């Protein structure tokens with residue numbers, strides 16, 4: 322029997338596994354794929370730096386070919402670009418420059434790090450179900466790489482299965498955000514035009530001319546660029562008869578600055594669709610189980626917050642787990658003690674996402690009217706979600722657009 326079983330080897334699962342194993346505990350991690358595997362979600366937030374530092378992977382990232390991301394730049398419906406927003410203007414520290422990552426290589430680096438710190442990693446090993454004794458999670462049933470089915474037990478089971486949200490969906494505690502019912506179609510190109518110098522690795526957010534969708538442009542190594550379009554499900558996919566590739570091309574015709582960047586580029590893979598990706602579980606933990614990363618909550622990709630929240634929740638859960646093992650207390654209260662703090666961060670992102678999609682709202686106008694809110698907005702964009710400047714921005718913001726009501730966790 323191990324101390325902890327982690328299901329899923331994405332950024333959230335690898336973070337928990339690395340930190341708990343480093344503290345001297347016995348961790349087994351089950352990942353259904355064989356890494357490296359493709360994943361979308363390539364642009365990082367600057368504040369990922371602090372979890373990378375704790376994980377001990379900063380030197381590997383600095384030595385990597387991942388492009389440096391100094392800034393984000395927005396293009397409106399007219400096609401005109403704002404001045405790039407440089408994170409270091411706000412905080413002239415090396416943590417203000419982050420990376421655009423190929424998730425295959427990046428996730429493999431984090432998984433290897435967990436193994437190096439002592440976690441036992443099973444790849445090609447799909448967890449078929451979490452085993453419960455009453456309300457208490459006691460283990461998992463896995464189909465291993467050799468095809469054998471085997472049960473494993475541990476007093477703590479961490480669900481880091483991403484959008485599969487194994488425990489949340491089984492217990493029916495996962496709820497979609499009906500307002501954020503978006504879809505995305507994305508692909509990779511080779512040879513897209515990049516800006517020069519410091520701006521070469523910038524994330525670009527470009528609106529289409531009808532304002533019904535927006536594109537991301539994320540430069541990756543080897544002259545590859547990730548391009549995706551996001552819009553309401555009923556606009557982008559439902560009621561359209563065309564396939565994903567055709568819809569993607571139709572949206573491209575509505576975005577002149579994106580077309581210009583891609584005119585000499587070659588598409589590297591068929592366009593893929595994902596939808597209904599904003600949801601949240603009503604609790605972070607139960608008796609013997611904890612949710613981290615997308616298995617707890619995912620919000621729209623607008624602010625590139627997904628990997629940051631996966632790393633941060635992984636770190637918070639690891640601290641709760643290490644403490645739980647020391648005390649011999651595997652209760653929901655102990656394992657989910659970080660829930661309210663994490664929720665404060667995810668709610669800040671959710672409100673900013675609502676503001677972004679609100680037809681009445683414009684960040685330039687907002688900051689002109691409420692200059693005191695600038696630091697709070699910058700903190701959210703950087704991933705400093707727990708700063709004292711963040712919460713005060715939502716009163717004034719709520720006067721200019723409709724924001725979601727505050728929510729609490731049920732346990």
Ligand SMILES: Cc1cc2nc3c(=O)[nH]c(=O)nc-3n(C[C@H](O)[C@H](O)[C@H](O)COP(=O)(O)OP(=O)(O)OC[C@H]3O[C@@H](n4cnc5c(N)ncnc54)[C@H](O)[C@@H]3O)c2cc1C
Pocket residue numbers: 328329330331332333334351352353354360361362363364365366446447448449481482483484485487505507549595598613614615616619622624625626627628629631
């Ligand atoms: C369209 C789109 C664009 C995005 N863009 C960005 C971005 O630019 N920046 C950003 O930070 N985030 C972005 N994200 C979000 C980001 O991809 C996720 O938030 C992030 O990957 C979450 O990490 P995770 O570890 O929780 O889950 P994942 O990375 O999904 O990892 C979960 C792992 O669990 C494994 N697994 C699942 N079920 C099982 C099982 N039963 N048994 C064993 N293993 C299992 C999977 O194979 C997977 O490897 C985007 C998301 C979408 C949908």
